[in-house]
Amino acid sequence: MGLTAIVSSSASSASSSAASASASATSLTSPVGLGVGGIFVAAALVLLLAYLDLLDASRFENPRLRRSLVATVLPLGMAFGGVVVYESLQLI
Secondary structure (H helix, E strand, C coil), X not given: CHHHHHHHHHHHHHHHHHHHHHHHHHHHHCCCCCCCCHHHHXXXXXXXXXHHHHXXXXXXXXXXXXXXXXXXXXXXXHHHHHXXXXXXXXXC
């Protein structure tokens, strides 16, 4: 009777540790979501690119405004490209 209780206790202990290990492994690979403000950053990038396109089509040249827009769009575009590459590599 004592040996059965020890084996049963050992088996339940092993199954609970395996369950906790699989839960932590699942949480490491599960997607987090869009992140903090991801949709707003994407919308800002689209709006800034549209404004830059309108500025290029305008007759009035404002090099300072153009430099400011390019300086804002460049890091956002690089971050967007990095996210696209990272997500594409996850599919492979």
